[in-house]
Structure formats: C-alpha cells, structure tokens
Amino acid sequence: MHFDALLLSRLQFAFTIAFHIIFPSFSIGLAGFLTVLEGLWLATRNEAFKVLYLFWIKIFAISFGMGVVTGVVLSYEIGTNWSVFAAAAAPAIGPSMAFEVLAAFFMEASFLGVMLFGWRRVGPGLHFAATALVAIGTLISAFWIIAANSWMQHPTGYVRLANGVLRVTDWGQAIFSPTFPLRLGHMVLAAFLTTALAVGAASAWRLLKDPEESESCLALKMAIGMFAIVAPLQLLVGDMAGKEVLRVQPAKLAAIEAFWDTQRGQAFHIAAWPDRAVAANRWEISIPKLGSLITAGSLDAQIEGLKGFAPQDRPPVAVVFWAFRVMVGLGLAMIGLGAWGALRAWRGDLGHDRLFLRACVAMGPAGFVSVIAGWTVAEVGRQPYVIYGVLRTADAVSPVTRGEVSVSLVAFMSIYALIFGFGALYILRLMAGGPLAGAQDEAPAMLRPPGYALAAAPHEPEEGA
Amino acid sequence: MSLDLPLIWAGLIAIAVLLYVMLDGFDLGIGILFPFAGSSAERDTMMASVAPVWDGNETWLVLGGGGLFAAFPFAYAALMPALYIPIILMLLALILRGVAFEFRLHGRARSKPLWTAAFTAGSLTATFAQGLVLGGFIQGVTLRGLSFAGGRFDWLTPYSLLVAVGLVAGYALTGACWLVWRTEDALQGRARRWAWIALACVAGLLAAVSLATLYVHAQVAERWGWNGRGFDLAKLARLSPIPLLGGAGLAAVAFGLRARSQGWPFAGAIAVFLSGYLGLAAGFVPDVVPYGMTFRQAANADNALALLLVGGGVLLPAIVGYSLWVYWIFRGKVSADAGYH
Numbered sequence: 001m002h003f004d005a006l007l008l009s010r011l012q013f014a015f016t017i018a019f020h021i022i023f024p025s026f027s028i029g030l031a032g033f034l035t036v037l038e039g040l041w042l043a044t045r046n047e048a049f050k051v052l053y054l055f056w057i058k059i060f061a062i063s064f065g066m067g068v069v070t071g072v073v074l075s076y077e078i079g080t081n082w083s084v085f086a087a088a089a090a091p092a093i094g095p096s097m098a099f100e101v102l103a104a105f106f107m108e109a110s111f112l113g114v115m116l117f118g119w120r121r122v123g124p125g126l127h128f129a130a131t132a133l134v135a136i137g138t139l140i141s142a143f144w145i146i147a148a149n150s151w152m153q154h155p156t157g158y159v160r161l162a163n164g165v166l167r168v169t170d171w172g173q174a175i176f177s178p179t180f181p182l183r184l185g186h187m188v189l190a191a192f193l194t195t196a197l198a199v200g201a202a203s204a205w206r207l208l209k210d211p212e213e214s215e216s217c218l219a220l221k222m223a224i225g226m227f228a229i230v231a232p233l234q235l236l237v238g239d240m241a242g243k244e245v246l247r248v249q250p251a252k253l254a255a256i257e258a259f260w261d262t263q264r265g266q267a268f269h270i271a272a273w274p275d276r277a278v279a280a281n282r283w284e285i286s287i288p289k290l291g292s293l294i295t296a297g298s299l300d301a302q303i304e305g306l307k308g309f310a311p312q313d314r315p316p317v318a319v320v321f322w323a324f325r326v327m328v329g330l331g332l333a334m335i336g337l338g339a340w341g342a343l344r345a346w347r348g349d350l351g352h353d354r355l356f357l358r359a360c361v362a363m364g365p366a367g368f369v370s371v372i373a374g375w376t377v378a379e380v381g382r383q384p385y386v387i388y389g390v391l392r393t394a395d396a397v398s399p400v401t402r403g404e405v406s407v408s409l410v411a412f413m414s415i416y417a418l419i420f421g422f423g424a425l426y427i428l429r430l431m432a433g434g435p436l437a438g439a440q441d442e443a444p445a446m447l448r449p450p451g452y453a454l455a456a457a458p459h460e461p462e463e464g465a
Numbered sequence: 466m467s468l469d470l471p472l473i474w475a476g477l478i479a480i481a482v483l484l485y486v487m488l489d490g491f492d493l494g495i496g497i498l499f500p501f502a503g504s505s506a507e508r509d510t511m512m513a514s515v516a517p518v519w520d521g522n523e524t525w526l527v528l529g530g531g532g533l534f535a536a537f538p539f540a541y542a543a544l545m546p547a548l549y550i551p552i553i554l555m556l557l558a559l560i561l562r563g564v565a566f567e568f569r570l571h572g573r574a575r576s577k578p579l580w581t582a583a584f585t586a587g588s589l590t591a592t593f594a595q596g597l598v599l600g601g602f603i604q605g606v607t608l609r610g611l612s613f614a615g616g617r618f619d620w621l622t623p624y625s626l627l628v629a630v631g632l633v634a635g636y637a638l639t640g641a642c643w644l645v646w647r648t649e650d651a652l653q654g655r656a657r658r659w660a661w662i663a664l665a666c667v668a669g670l671l672a673a674v675s676l677a678t679l680y681v682h683a684q685v686a687e688r689w690g691w692n693g694r695g696f697d698l699a700k701l702a703r704l705s706p707i708p709l710l711g712g713a714g715l716a717a718v719a720f721g722l723r724a725r726s727q728g729w730p731f732a733g734a735i736a737v738f739l740s741g742y743l744g745l746a747a748g749f750v751p752d753v754v755p756y757g758m759t760f761r762q763a764a765n766a767d768n769a770l771a772l773l774l775v776g777g778g779v780l781l782p783a784i785v786g787y788s789l790w791v792y793w794i795f796r797g798k799v800s801a802d803a804g805y806h
Contacts, residue, residue: 062567068520069563073556075530079545080552083613086545090538091766095773098535101528102780109524110784110791113517121794167766398546404617408553415557419564426571 006397008405009081012412014379016073018372019416023067025371028142028188029195030060031135033222038128048215055215055435056199059427061116066423068109070416075101081405085386085396091166092158092174093148100148104141108134139188146187150180152387153378154248166390179248182241183378189234190374193334194367196226200341201364202431204357211351215435220360224345228338235331239294245381246295249388250304251313252381255320257291258284259305266291266303271325274317279307315383323376330370337363470770474536475753475760477777481532483742485525487639487735492519494640496562496588497633498659499581507652508581514647514799516566521788523559535773539611540753540763547606547613548598548620555594562587589633596632600625603745604681608757624677631670635738638663642718642731649798657722660730664718671711671741678748684756685748704747711740 034056041049075097078086114122114130122130157173158166168174200223206216246253253259258274258281259266268290273282292301306314337359344356351357386393430437492515502508515522533541545552565584572580601620608614641663644656679691686692690700717733720726749755753763764770 062571065520065564065567068523069560072523072527072530072559072563075527075534076545076552076556079530079534079541080549083542083546086534087538087542087611090534090541091769094535094538094765094769095776097531098528098773099776099780101524101531102777102784105524105527106521106780106784106788109520110787112520113791114794117517118794165766168768171768171772398542398549399613400546400549401617404549408549411553411557415560419560419568422568422572422576423564426568429571 003402003406005400005402005405006394008402008409009397009400010393012405012409013077013081015409015416016070016077016412018375019420020067020070020074021371021375022368023063023070024138024141025191025194025368026063026198027060027067028138028191029193030056030063030199031131031138032192033195033199034060035128035132035135036222038131042124042128048218051215051435052219055430055438057116058438059430062423062427062430064108064112066419069419073412079398081398081400082386082396083398085391088166088391088396089152089387092155092168093151095171096144096148096151096175100141100144104137104144108137108141111137142188142191143184146184147175147177147180149378150177150183151175153177153183153382154179155387155390160390179241179244182237182244185237186234186241186374189230189237190367190371193227193230193234194371196223196230197334197337197360197363197367198365199223200227200360201362204360205431206434207351208354208357208361209434213351213434213436217351219435220350221345224338224341227334228342231331231334231338235335238328238331242295243297246303249381251306251309251315252320252377253295254304254306254308255315255317255381256324256377257295257303258317258321259291259303260307261305262302262308263305264292264300264302265289266295266301266305268294269321272321274321276311276314276317279311313384315381320377320381323373323380327370327373327377330366330373333363334366334370468771468774470767470774471536471761471764473774474532474764474770475751477781478529478532478536479746481525481528483739485522485529486742487738488522488525489519490636490738491515491639491643491731492522493562493588493592494636494638495643496584496640497592497637498640498644498656499585499588501655501659503651503655505577505581507655510648510652510799511644512566512569512584514644517795518791519563519566521791523563526559536765536770537753537760537763538765540758540760543606543608543611543613543754543758543763544602547615548601549617551594551597551601551620555591555598558587558590558594560587562591588636592633592636593629596629597621597625599632599745600628603628603678603749603755605755606757608754611758611762624681627670627677628674631667631674634663634666634670635734635741638667638718639731639734639738642734645722646728646731647797647799657725660718660722664715664722667737668715671715671737674741675708675744678745682748682756688748704744707740707744707747711737711744714738714740 034053037049037053037056040046041053111130111133114127115134118127118130151174154177155174156177157170158168161167200220203216203220203223206213207220210216242253242256245256255274257266258269258272260274260280265288267284267286267288269281269284269286272284272286274280275282289299292303293299295301295303306317340356340359344350344353382388384392384394386396495511495515499508499511502511530541533544561583565580565587569577569580569584572578597620600622604620604622604624606613606615607619638660641656641660645653645660648656679686679689688700689704690697714733714736717736718730719733721729721733751759751761753760765773
C-alpha cells in the first residue's frame, strides 16, 4: 500500500468524519429527548422530568460542543483535501451545503446559548421553544447533509456541459434524489436509536447501584419505549433502503453480500472472507437462496455479482461486507433488547432484573458502532467513486503533498484522541453520578457566573489548588 | 430584470467574513487575555461573558467556508489547498478552545488547568493561523488556470507573520474592550489596562501592516497611489475615508478608556477592524483569489446562485434577527450570580 496524498487524504477524511458522526447521532436524539422532557415537565409539573432535563442537558452540552468543533473541520476539509471534488460538485450540492449552515447551524448555535444559559433570562415557554428549535435545527441539518450525500450516491437531475462542468437541470431531482427519503429516515431513526440505547445504558447503570432511583427508572422506561419501537422500524426502513441500493448501486449491493457471480438464487453468506485478488470468497458460511430472498424478495431472483463490473469499478468488498454484518447484527440485538425490555416493563419491577440492566449497559455503545458501520457501508461501498458514476475518488484530490497530509492526519488523530478521552470521561462521570448528583446541590456554597447556569454542579476546587 | 448574482454573493460572503472577524474576534481575544486574569474566578467570568454567544459567532466561519464552496467553488478549491497548513492549524486550535468551554466546567483539580491552558493556546493559535491565512491571501496565490499551482509554504513570509501578529493584537483589543463593556469592578479595571496595551500594539502594527501591504503587490501600491517614493494624492484622497475611519476608531478607544466609558472602546475597536478590512479589500477587489481570479471567474452556476439567493434571502434576515435577540437576552454586565439557575 502506497501512502500518497490521495490515500492519506482518504484516511484523514474517513477518520475525521467517522469521529464527527458520533456526536450528531447523539445530539439529534438527545435534543429530541430534552424537548420531550421539558414539554412533559411543563405539562405535568412532575419534578422528575425537570431533574432528568437538567441532568441530560449537561451531557448534551458536552456532546454538542464536540460535534460543533469537529463539524467546522469538515466545511474546510472538503476544500483542503478534495478541491477537485469541490469544484465539480458545487453546482449540484453547493446549495444544500450552504442551506445546512443557513437553516440549521445558526439556529442550533443561537438557541443553544438560550437553552444552556438562559434559564433565568427567559420564561419557561420561551426556554422550551429554544430547546425545541435546537432539536428542529438538528433535524434540518440532517436533512440537508443527507440530501447532499444522497446526490453523491445517486446523482440525478443534472447534465454535463460540453466543457465538462455539471449543471443542474432539475432541482427537485438534485436535492431530492430518489434515494434521499429512505436514507434520511434511516439516519434519523439511527440517531434516535443510538440515543435511546445510551440513555437506557446510563439509567440501567444507576439502577444497578440503586434499584429504587425513580428518575432513572422513568428514564429507562422512556428509553425502552423508544428503542422497542424504533429498532424493528429501523430494520424495515433499512431493508427498503437496501432494495434502493440494489436498484441504483448494484456493485455496492454485491459487495455488501459478497456476491461474485451473477446468478439466480444467490446464497446468503452469514460469514465469509471475500478477497478481491482472487475475485471470490476464500471461505464462506452460507444459506442457499436466502441472499436473493433478502435482497430482492424472491428465492429465484437474479442478482448481479461483482464480476459483472470491471475490476477497477469494484468497491472494496471485505470492509463493506463486514461493516454491514456488524450493523445488522447489532440491529437484531437491539430488537431483542427492545422486546425483552418491553416485556420487563409490562411485568413491572424493572429495577430488580439485574441481568436485563446489565444487558442495557452492554448495549449502550451499540448505536454508535452501528452508525459508524452503516456509514462505512454507504461510503466505502460507493468507491471507487466519490460522485457515483461521475467522478472517481482518485481524480478528486487536491494538489497537496504527502508531507502536508501526513502531518495533518497525525495532528488530527492526536487532538481527537485527547478530546475524545476527556469528553468520554466527563460524560461517563456525569452518567455514573446520576441525575440526582447535581440536583441535590441546589444551593451551592458560592454563587457562580452565568457560565454555570445549568442547575448545580458541585463547586470545583480552585485551579491548580 | 436580471440580478447580478455573483456580485450579490460576493457582497454577502464579504459581509459574512467581516461579521466573523468582528464577532469571533472578541471571543478569541478573551482566550488570548486569559493568562493575564487575576484569579480562576476572573477567568470564569471572562469565559461566562462569551459562553452563550461563541458558538453563534463561530458559525459565521462555517458560513465563510460553506458559503465560499457554494457561491465561489473555484476560489474555495484554489484557496484551501494553497493555505492547507494554516487552515488545518486553525481548525485544530479551534477544536481545543471550543471544547474548553464545556470541559473546563467538568474538569477537576488536575484537568481544569489543562483546559484553561487549552483555551488560551487554542485561541492564540487559531488567531495566529487566521493571520497567516489572511497574510497568505493578501500577498497572492499562484494559479495555473483556476487551480492552485504554488508551493506548500508560499503562505509563510515575513509579511504573513506580521499580519498574524497584528491580528493577535487586534483580537486582544476587541476582547479587552468587550470585557470593559460587559464586566465590572476589578476585572473591568484590569481589562482597561489590557485595552491600553493592546491599543498601543494595534496602532503600531496597523501602521506597519498598512505600509508593508503597499509592497506585497504592484496592484495594491497602484490602487493607493504609491510609487515607491511618494503618494499620488488624488488616488490616496479617494481612499482616505478608510484610514480616517481607522484613526477615528483608535481615538474612540483611547478617549473611551480615558473617560471610563463602558461601550465606546468596543465600538472604537469594531471601527478599527472595519477600517483594516476595507483597507485590505481595496487592494484586491474584485479578485477572490488575489491576483488571478475574479469573483466572476470563481462563481458557481447561475441557477445554483439563484437558488442560494432565494434561501439566503429568507434565512439571512432571520439569522440576523434571532442573533440580535440572543445578544439582547444576555445583555448587561456579567455579574456573579446572573444566569445561575
């Protein structure tokens, strides 16, 4: 493997965007959760909702902040490392990318300030509106970025002019690529699922310590309610999105399932070692004909294999194949956890089933892993193209040198490791402390500047003391 | 009637960059001044004075990048590789100082000083890197056709280093003036001293950068009527409102500080920035990549610009409206117990 500016740029972009997606996945769901909590508190005046709101908003603030700073990177990295792509794609996806900033980022950033620090400056109704606007902002952001990405996956509504420049002929097609609605649904459900699992894990952890903590029991029930419904729904939406992949990106579908030959009644490979060098699976564990049934809905359907594409047009197979299996495997585990949780909640006494609580804790990171695996399938499966069928990744790279990109890649990895380590520490520490840790401290010894507007964290010692 | 879409978007992007420099300028300045605070409590207050608004301020930078990509993709595609190292440096520094807002609240005895240091180092480095970007931009970018064709260290010159130092002083000045406006008692007194020092540095560096800029490209000298020995007064007179605005801004800061005014120093610092911005722009307009690509050459397809304008026409006024509202909500002095819930 030759580490040139192209490969290093790919590694850097993959690393920075995979790291980034962790935080929006959490923020989209958490902003919605906070809106529901604040709304329920205002409607019922049940203090438990307020305690939970003031607890989760602290975790939200950390996660959102990390999402912002790692997101700023991406708006520049497209130019620093993929300038040829930027110039080529701007006529089609420029507006979507700009609308994400204009319609979502400003709204999120501005009302986040009110949400975090405005508790005493605006009335409860306006504060609730700020929370809701942040939540809506996160969804608008997902809308525009998925619109841009869907066009890259399946470009429609454009022509190529004589000088090679692209020109959009139909904005309806360019923004709402036919694959867009399902992909947006898949991502938003993934974000809700990810958040529900994280909230469930944190609450279950508290219940393992104190089975009578009513706030955590309430939060766990809300989380189960969410993932018990969303996990099966996600399987359905994911399956529909997969059928779209078969229709518009057959090479990606073949890589997902490690189909090499074009034939009827493809077998489903539970596990395999696909090898591009020999254009075959070195070994496989398979169920006959099931592959055709899953991907096309019929045991005898003919599905195109990778050998139907020229070797230079085939995506990497093993990465896509295994990333897909990680995603689906975890998805099935989530469905199981949801069913189990629904049964436990219905029978009551959620706080004392330690096995179930441990399972919830274990599944806490599953959503994040699935999101990254799913995006790996989507983006690696699109290779060797950056704009499917239009522009190859190898032709899209900036005129930058190996030296520059090696240094920046190492710098990104170091800084991200640092902030991830501390961010995870602070979030896990808050989770371990539980929702009542701050709430009991309602009257701290010293008054605080407005930076501390979020309920009451215990007073930290003087720096360096 | 047909609108001149590239011209409208050139104006809008220029305003976005100007707003970024003015807004994120003072909160980056707070970070630069962080080590000089008298106590950890003072640092808390300094950070609290910008905590609700910094994220909105930084979003103008995202619009600068995203907007340039959308409206002038060829400029974006040429500038970003040309300025690769300072841009990446800026991004990394902004990450460190951005997370410090939250991390500093959660750090305990050992890690809180780490995030205090990260906030300072990140703010200072991000500002310096922005200065290198600005300097590298003003001195011109080597192009072949519409693509970058220069070397990887083209941006690193005595001129860009001078601009970077000047920008650090400028952000420190607006940061200090912001604190004069928004804090009281001991911290306000300290901020006044910082503002005096920063003012002296800015006055000197502004003059130095102004003179040096006359030598970076013949076009700049020509615009300002400088022939190497003296000024063509007719040309200079036309642009004279720009330096006069800068002088007035410096004077407003100085008199405001002497008169112990709350708001005038900040207003003066903003005027200085506006003057510096216009003064530099006068040398390179209508280029978006000096001195080889005009905004018309760099523009995106007209139908993309038209769609952008429809969206921007609705969204930008709303953004300005609710941003002002948020500043209004958090108006007044940052006192010890203000937003405490």
